[in-house]
Amino acid sequence: MDIGDYNMDMSYYRERIVKNSPKAVKTAGQDSVNKGTKEEESWEEKLKKWDEELKRIREENKREQERLQEERLRKKRIRKKLQEKLAWKKYLARQDEIHQLNEKIAIERAVGEDVYIEKPPLSKSLSVAEIMAICSESV
Secondary structure, three states: OOOOHHHHOHHHHHHHHHHHHHHHHHHHHHHHHHHHHHHHHHHHHHHHHHHHHHHHHHHHHHHHHHHHHHHHHHHHHHHHHHHHEEEEEEHHHHHHHHHHHHHHHHHHHHHHOOOOOOOOOOOOOOOHHHHHHHHHHOO
């Protein structure tokens, strides 16, 4: 009984027999060697491209990290300057308050009655202009 008796297509078996013949194996071997070298070359090219891409990405990441570090340092410098300026303003305001109080006490002793001084005390907070000046000089 033949497989063809079951209405099966015999082309698959014929191709397999032809492929396994000694002549077919020799030519297929050469084709696979040629194909193998082409595949190896294409893989080498792909790997080389991937390596270049990874190198480029690493360089971009390094530049970005450096930029972020510089930005953090700049913000830190600005914060420090703002704190120093605010501390200085508070100190000057406190000195002004002490000076006004001493002046008031001296006048009250001289006059002998309560005295009101209309001079407003110095501000203890930074103005917008001062903040903007500090931020712009740090850039």
